[in-house]
Amino acid sequence: MSTEFNLISELQDKTLIIKTEGYINNSGGEKIVREFEKHSDINKLILNLENSKVVNSIGISHLIELIEKLSQTNGKLVFTNLDPTIEKTFSIMGLFQFADKSDTVESALKG
């Protein structure tokens, strides 16, 4: 069954930028983690969720896993272009205690 989830990534020095499109559920979350694991020595992951408006708690558990993996190497996860509903969801789930948020990828790169 198609879950209509796609992503593209770009590596800038030790920063990996992943832009997602579609439902961040178990399958979408797994794809993000796999994309991250393709790269080593990443100290910042920027996750651009501009085209993802729906996320479920299984998808969130994958994002928490990413945060934990990054923290092992003192890395940081930064969410950008968040839909207000998703931003509220992440806030309730406590993700912003361990990850940052930024309006745009450009501002996340500077931060």
Added chain:
Amino acid sequence: MENNNLVEKLSLQVESFQEGFEILCKSFSFDEMVKSFLHIIRGNFIVTETYSFHKLNSDSTWNSLSLKNVPDTSYLSYLHASEKPLIQYYTDQKIDVSITLPLADHSYLGILIGRKLDKSHFTDFDKITLQILLQVFDSAHKSFLNQKKEKKLIFDLNEKILQLNNLIDTGIELSRYDNKNILFELALGRVVTLTNASSAVIIINDAKNDTVENLISFPSNIDVDGVLNSPHKIECFFEFNDKNYRFILSEKETRKGATSFNDLDEMLLQAVSRQVNASLENEYLLSQSLQKERIEKELALAASIQQKIIPENLPKIPGYELAGINIPSREVGGDYYDCFDLGGGKYALIMADVAGKGISAALLVSTLNAALNSYLEFNLPLSELADKLNKLIYKASPPDKYITFLIALLNSESGEIEVVNAGHNPALLLRNDGTLEQIEAGGIGLGMLDLGIPYTSTNTTLNAGDKLFLYTDGIPEAMNTKEEEYSDEKMIEFFKVNSAQPLDDFIKNIVEDVKSHVGEAEQSDDITSMILKRV
């Protein structure tokens, strides 16, 4: 080795055990913890060959956790699932040590250690160190499990708060949308978030012929048959406005794959579908309200147009008094009266009543008014005029619409009066001596039939003191709450008794008398009357 020496050496290692415990506790995963533990073992015993295995429960098989492949499967024969830690030392085998450690989560850790680099075997000191390290690992693993449990509890608690928050937000947001497709898409997005569903579908069927009118899914391009045939699905329905709305969720997600939905998921799905139902109802009621408002505005406009058709002032006829009134039962009515000054001392008094009320009746009144304005100019004989009006109204109206019509053509100088009554209530002529005459001659109502049935007129003369009273059935048929009519008798009696009053007063008083009879009952029909008196 002397005991004192052993204790001294162990004391020196306490700090490294503590450090090892902290490293193990920081592990992100079980695999990572085992990897760190093997690293500690290699460092403590100066060995290079270590293998680790994991067995989920007593019935499952051993899985290798080591990056380094086991040389051959015979190594697995050294591992024996035991309810107690089992450490076996060998001097003549492929390996020097085999360990089976039962863990707190009922799984088993297996470790095989090869020969030390200096080719020596494990000493007593090494054996005690290994036992302590295994206890350190066991404690760290319990701590790891507790941390995992704690994280899960926090996650579950946050998830419940999120569900509650989402449910409240969903209700608020769904009530904002009047675009149905956006409403459905939002509802689907919300409900998959609330239930961790993999996908969701809304199917809208026409309730009468059961055909699919619309289908909305989330994600948008999923295989709908896959959803419908999923072994893990829940659904709910509601019917509104002759349409069936079917909500289906499929495949509740977990990290380990799809599972069945639970009771809470069903409640959440029903809650969202009820919110959609309420939103559709609100949108429908709002549209009905707006439509009603628009109709009321149109009626007000029609009423203002009709007010221009009903005469504001009747013409002054030398030697006569004339008064009239029209009280529609709705914004616009189907009654009509007028008096046309035809010049040369001639006047046409009109009284008409369209079958039915409201806009359709008002339109026919307008048609009649326009036709009279046109035809009366040609000074046609009344029977011919009535025939022309009949043909016109017949063409202009649906089969169930017609007009009862009465025209009285007055020669004011002679007092002669010619009347055609097309199916209307009889005109009442009260002579000065108190004699009452009823004028009924004429024909069928205008627009009823177009069969060429001729209209006939009747002639009479108004003498000084005579009064001609024209009215519509809204007066004699006015009903009170007991469904009793005002009646022809009561009207005629009122006419006889009160016609000496000034005509304006008479008109007002007869209306008051009718209203007094009606009481609390609603005015069911238009009330119209006109009275002419030769002075």
